Amino acid sequence: MTRQSLFLGIDCGTQGTKAIVLDAASGKVLGLGAAAHSLISGANGRREQHPQEWLDALTESTHRALQQAGVDGQDILGIGVSGQQHGLVLLDDQGQVLRPAKLWCDTETSAENARLLQHLGGESGALERLGVAIAPGYTVSKLLWTLEQHPEVFARIAHLLLPHDYLNYWLTGRACAEYGDASGTGYFNVRTRQWDLPLLRHIDPSGCLEAALPTLIEANQALGTVLPAIAERLGINPGAIVSSGGGDNMMGAIGTGNIAPGVITMSLGSSGTVYAFADQPNVSAQAAVATFCSSSGGWLPLICTMNLTNATGVIRELFELDLVAFNTLVAQAPIGAEGVSMLPFLNGERVPALPHATGSLHGLTMTNLTRANLCRAVVEGTTFGLRQGLDLLRQTGLQSHSIRLIGGGSKSPVWRQMVADIMDTEVICTEQSEAAALGAAIQAAWCQSGESLQALCARCVSLDPASRTQPVAARVKAYQQAYERYQQHVATL
Template sequence: MAIIVGIDVGTQSTKTLWYDTTSRKTLALTQKAYGLTERPDGTREQDASWWIEAIIACFSQVDPAIREQVEAIGVSGQQHGFVPVDAAGEVIRPVKLWNDTSTAAECGELNHALGGMDDLLSREGNPILPGYTASKILWLKKHEQQSYDRLDMILLPHDYVNFFLTGEYSMEYGDASGTALMDIRSRTWSERILAAVDSERDLRKMLPPLREASEPAGHVCSRAAGLLGIPRGVLVSSGGGDNMMGAIGTGTVADGPLTMSLGTSGTVFGCYSHPVIDSKGRLAAFCSSSGAWLPLLCTMNCTVATERVRELFGKDVKSFDALAMEAPVGSGGLVMLPYFNGERTPNYPHGKGCLMGFTSENMTEAHISRAAMESAVFGLKYGLDAFKELGFPITEIRLIGGGAKSGPWRHMVADVCDVPVVVPQVTEAAAFGAVLQAYWAWGTEKGEPEELTDIITEHVVLDGNSACMPNASVVPLYQEAYVRYLSYVGNVAPLFS
């Protein structure tokens, strides 16, 4: 029996998934929630120590007999966060997260210095957006000079967890590509972007060695082993960002299927054998954590919209879904723009939540609830359209995240996107992807290498009972509502961009 652990360090909580590769069963799934520091200027921060405390708490919930048999660990982490570390390995300040929009001015400064979006897309493959790491580094330099002077190592959240586990610094290509410091086509650091962030210090010396997806980040050190109650020397795989791990956990490692995640943020992504650069800047051009490329659309506001409305109306999840389904497709013309945290796609860092199109007929709890659900899916269809425009055939959507557990959500995604929808049996896709990547690295280190695609074929199972086909009578109604939604998105640009 080979027990592999996947650690998923998310925005709201950390989860661990304990998987027996022989029986192909999940032995344990543990979770520990934590908070988020928010300020009106767009600040979204967490203390890195919260993640470590949560990991220790998650491991402590598992039977010691299972912990003693762990063979490998993989780590998934929320992308883009900036963990500044000093020469002693101490975190200098709270971590600016992926949904922190307080660095919008620094983004503008960097984009201007580097020739604008078109030049960045043609040369490096990505513009510099507030969610990415690059502007966070410049923000620290401009606003907290003493902290910046202490900076010795630039880490991402999953890199920091790997450092806690192994005592070694490393960074993996998939997560690294989300820093906006990398030339995506060549998978190398961009000298001109690094110089634009700081023309005096050599930032290359502050970036850890890059690891291939199949390489280990190291092995569990004595300190981490004692805190977690696991053997010293357990292999730790390279890990990756949560979306990259989600691609592995859903089997999205080749052309055809797309994965869509309905969580606090919303994402839709596919895996391709070559770089995919969207000239309109809708899709982020990332590397995958499986040795390929992962074009991705991310919206900062997805189920956050429905959760806020659900709380406002005092409904539980099932009651909210039922209430929303009382309203007609298109919510009677009511449109929500759920930009509660600003927005990344479209690039509206100053965005605010909006409800538009009220009439005396649609000003009801049911219509508002449905408008919130539809806004989340419409935002992701925006990315699906980009994939289609770039000529990629889409065979199905593999749905993950909290929304994937809901029948109304699954049917809405199928009908809005006009694509079949299916849900993987293991719903914690990021943690499971970390498991499978760690299993891949563990077998390679033992001298028994397998292809990642073969591992996925053996272990990723889709739940046929959850499958939803598009309803031909409903699809045109959603198309009309989506066009209306896009008109509102375009018209608020002067306010929020």
């Protein structure tokens, strides 16, 4: 094995951190490691984490990945970091974390978000000014919340970072940001690719937030090399470069080869995402479409649904079913679940835009109330939300010849067929399910080697031919009827 080929990809998510070792010369993933995080939750929608847990998990998952790969950490040439988007990490002038990080799923700042949205002129005003409509999960409302709830913390802010920016800061000592992840802050203009300084001055006229902003760098730029003490702790080469990294969706796009128009990535995780590459910032008039920058030099229009495997999991637990038994029941029920419709909005919903909605069942009769129909109805209901999102993306002019499916739900052949039929598009899974960690490793190779991203993705992203699923015309038609029924139920809300 040549020394020139080993890269580490890190993905710091909500539930844990994953690390992979990639041999970029052969395109093979040699090792995978993981470590869990805990969550600080409050009844008021608080969802926070201690960044120290990310550092511990990054260290542990790296050691495990290197051990599984059976390689010498001194041969690692570069590291790329993918991070959960929108989280707020505040540091003082010594680089110390000031308070736990508020996460993307935190809704404690909903009131602050509503006031900022009003200041911007509502959703249409935000779309016109920023290219995105800010939502409670975005970073900007967390800043206003910190100012009002913790003024003593706010006064000490020296660095204003996203989760992946913070991990890069820990690795290199440099505070930088990359355009893709920066797009999800709510104080960044996705068209001009610049910070919106007047919006930060609206929150704090003193200018302290402006001074705390990280430097923006391009996706193919390295921040520098790993600090010697951190390299020793991780057991890797201190000469390894650290790439710009990015948000988990941006890195997932690279890790599924979604770097040119025509491919759509769909993630069936606890929440659902659908995104595609665009070479122009065609901002949709629909607030649900977030036209983020990509981490490959373009844009990444994206929709997110709040209810997916978290909703199917609730039904599984209710009936005490394992995955195999659940999928068997889904397959037993006919398309449309004999008239049973579920609106699975257990977490509120973004697509359709119903933040305060709750879940509901429709069309129940004495004969169709069966376990099989309820199991199918929850999978159909969550997938219809993704279909609505895909339709919004297609309205912006995006073409989709193929859907690349990732996330836990993609492992189910029943669900894959359902996605192909409901979207009327071919579906295929990538061989490496940890798409964000893979994308981060590929990006590190891009930064270090100067080889084109296209060539690296062609070699390192493999599709699983056994998972290729084509839509069946008769089913496409039957699902279209069930989808229209779902839309009618949604309209009543």
